[in-house]
Amino acid sequence: MSDLLEPPGREESVPTPTYYDRPLLKMPHWDNWNVVTYLFLGGVMGGLGVIGVLADPKRESDRKLKRTLAVTSLVLAAANPAVLVTHLGRPERFLHMLRIAKFKSPMSMGVWGLVLYSGAASMSVARELALADVLPRWVRFLAPTLFGKLQALFGAFLMGYTGVLLSATANPLWSSGKRHIPVAFVCSSMSSACALSSLLSTLEGNSEVTHRLERLEMLTSTAELAALISFERQAGVYGNALFTGAKGDRLRTYTTRTGILAPLALNLLGAIVPLPKPVDAVRTVIASVLTLLGGYILRDTVVTAGRVSVNDPRVASVQPK
Amino acid sequence: MATGFFTDTTLCIGCKACEVACKQWNELPSDGFKFTGDSYDNTSELSGTTWRHVAFIEQMSVDDGGLHDRWLMSSDVCKHCTNAGCMEACPTGAIIRNEFESVFIQPDVCNGCGYCVTSCPFGVVDLIEKFDPGGVRYNLASLVEARREEDKTALQGHGGVAGKCTLCYDRQKIGFEPACAKACPTQSIQFGDVDVLRDRARKRVETLTARGVSAELYGADDVGGGVGPLNAFFLLTDRPETYNLPAQPVLPSTRQPAGYSSAAIAALGLAIAGWMIFHNE
Numbered sequence: 072m073s074d075l076l077e078p079p080g081r082e083e084s085v086p087t088p089t090y091y092d093r094p095l096l097k098m099p100h101w102d103n104w105n106v107v108t109y110l111f112l113g114g115v116m117g118g119l120g121v122i123g124v125l126a127d128p129k130r131e132s133d134r135k136l137k138r139t140l141a142v143t144s145l146v147l148a149a150a151n152p153a154v155l156v157t158h159l160g161r162p163e164r165f166l167h168m169l170r171i172a173k174f175k176s177p178m179s180m181g182v183w184g185l186v187l188y189s190g191a192a193s194m195s196v197a198r199e200l201a202l203a204d205v206l207p208r209w210v211r212f213l214a215p216t217l218f219g220k221l222q223a224l225f226g227a228f229l230m231g232y233t234g235v236l237l238s239a240t241a242n243p244l245w246s247s248g249k250r251h252i253p254v255a256f257v258c259s260s261m262s263s264a265c266a267l268s269s270l271l272s273t274l275e276g277n278s279e280v281t282h283r284l285e286r287l288e289m290l291t292s293t294a295e296l297a298a299l300i301s302f303e304r305q306a307g308v309y310g311n312a313l314f315t316g317a318k319g320d321r322l323r324t325y326t327t328r329t330g331i332l333a334p335l336a337l338n339l340l341g342a343i344v345p346l347p348k349p350v351d352a353v354r355t356v357i358a359s360v361l362t363l364l365g366g367y368i369l370r371d372t373v374v375t376a377g378r379v380s381v382n383d384p385r386v387a388s389v390q391p392k
Numbered sequence: 393m394a395t396g397f398f399t400d401t402t403l404c405i406g407c408k409a410c411e412v413a414c415k416q417w418n419e420l421p422s423d424g425f426k427f428t429g430d431s432y433d434n435t436s437e438l439s440g441t442t443w444r445h446v447a448f449i450e451q452m453s454v455d456d457g458g459l460h461d462r463w464l465m466s467s468d469v470c471k472h473c474t475n476a477g478c479m480e481a482c483p484t485g486a487i488i489r490n491e492f493e494s495v496f497i498q499p500d501v502c503n504g505c506g507y508c509v510t511s512c513p514f515g516v517v518d519l520i521e522k523f524d525p526g527g528v529r530y531n532l533a534s535l536v537e538a539r540r541e542e543d544k545t546a547l548q549g550h551g552g553v554a555g556k557c558t559l560c561y562d563r564q565k566i567g568f569e570p571a572c573a574k575a576c577p578t579q580s581i582q583f584g585d586v587d588v589l590r591d592r593a594r595k596r597v598e599t600l601t602a603r604g605v606s607a608e609l610y611g612a613d614d615v616g617g618g619v620g621p622l623n624a625f626f627l628l629t630d631r632p633e634t635y636n637l638p639a640q641p642v643l644p645s646t647r648q649p650a651g652y653s654s655a656a657i658a659a660l661g662l663a664i665a666g667w668m669i670f671h672n673e
Contacts, residue, residue, distance in 0.1 A: 087631075087633050087639075088630070088631055088633045088634045089633060089636070090447060090449070090633070090634065090635060090636035091428070091430040091433075093430075093436060093437060093636060094437075094515065095514075095515050095633075095636050095637075095638060096510075096512070096513075096514075096515035097509045097510070097512065097515045097516075097517070097518050098509075099506065099509065099510045100506035100509060100519055101506060101510075121659070121662075121663055121666070122666065125663065125666040125667050125669075125670045126670055127670050127671050133670065158505075159503050159504055159505060160504060160552070164503035164504065165503070167484040167486070167501060167502075167503040168483045168484050168503065168505075170484065170485060170501075171483075171484065171485040173480075173482075173483065173485065175480040175481075175645050175648075176480060176481050176482060176483045176507070177648065177651075178481065178483035178505065178507050179483035179484075182483060223663075227656075227659040227660075227663065230655070230659055231651075231652070231655025231656070231658065231659055232652075232655070234651060234655060235648055235651035235652055235655060236507075238647055238651050239481075239511075239644045239645055239647050239648045239651060240477075240481070240507075240510040240511050240644050241477060241510060241511055241512060241513040241515075241641075241642070241644050242510050245510075246642070246644065246647060249647040249650045249651050249654075250650055250651065250654040251654075252651075253651045253652070253654050253655035253658070254654050254655065254657075254658040256655070257655050257658040257659050257662065258658060258662070261659075261662050261666075283669050283670055286669050287662075287665065287666045287669050287670075290662075290665055290669075291662055294658070294661075294662070298658075377510070381515075384633070384636065385633075387515070387638060388632075388633045388638045388639045388640070389638070389639055389640045390513060390617065390638060390640055390641055390642040391642065391647075392617070392642060392646070392647075
């Protein structure tokens, strides 16, 4: 009998009666690629918006980067509602979320953040097109740089709100990371955005900017790693679903090692050793792809581990403050 | 006036009349046959299509005084919280508080996102997958007569909507008590003005205590964690976990300030670092 009362984890909790070991909470319905992709792309596009405002307009390479960022973030902003619709089932169900704005609901705030971001991103693209003489030059007066700044502001929100969305639930795992998950998602969004930017810049031949992007990426990945380690330390039994078993192995293999440490080493190599240009380009491409993969697996593992965490009614009984 | 349930588990005889009445009145589909082996409980849990669930707990122990056994039964239901996690989370405004102060899901507005499912600290609400393949599944969407036809078409073909106890909104509208309370043969489920019910529940605890039965109310007063008192509360004779109720529920939205501020600090830090990297050469 006593083994039934012990939680299946690393730490012992006070023996708690359960109801035939049945889950106390409901399983999240978000174990599909649609939701994970929505969370991932939202974060990445947010990061692109922030990088757009960081780039130095006095440099030619940065102006080129800005152009790439504007177009890419608009493409992502257009794709993301479509991804969400594949989860909801029908397009008009997305519109149901636009009938109200609710500050208490991170999902409602996130949808409005996405809509506002899309608007600002469209204006940024219009400005870039005007500067490139594709649209009439007067268009740039309609689309001042203010929209780039707004895009960065909404982007900063998009980087982190998905973490708040998860942690502001009753799910034992997610709710135990009320500070760590948002911080980890902000960092992961930024590092993925850096990776995507340096990947695109390398493919465009704008390699001058990639080293600065990689420096920011290294810093961000380190912060992400610190957030994850700190989360594991403080989560206790609530974190078992994510940090032990198959999910833990997955997180360590794909996010920590492949998605953070490997790109960190590659970027460090690129920063220290002067490599020939083609080799350096290959290095950047590999590091970027790994970082993006790690960011996606992070969302995927955190989201699906939420399903594992409701299986243990003992950790659901006393809910994290 | 706030209406609600007082579920006195000491009176429950496990007849499941509440489950059946609820399914019948609300036209909820069967959950299929299964044998769990968990005492007489083959319903297992509340779900999108099961809005009352009778828990059966068989307890037995032997000591010097001989054999002690008791059989606890309790009819679980949506708590209709004062501060409802599902309602706060809902991004469409489908979940509202109606004039009886119960938490009600408008099925034609719900878009099946599933956020309420993870936001209920009691694990009550769930999605009804592939809702309504062949017609109108339940009649709540047609509360407003003019929208009846429109709602029938709106509900069809959806990938799923959230479902849970409505406190029989439609029955209350015409002055009837909810189907489960009506069908309960022992008055284990009592329906009425929550203030009246709370007074009655406290008196019941006094009576039971005087008889030597240890009884406690769950949710008659603030359950803590920001959830507040429950409009559907319970009289229990064991720890809440025994009945699969959380000992310390927390209102999920109370974590938002910590989450948003941490995210903002992280984003600001990265932005400053990024600015220095891009401009300091």
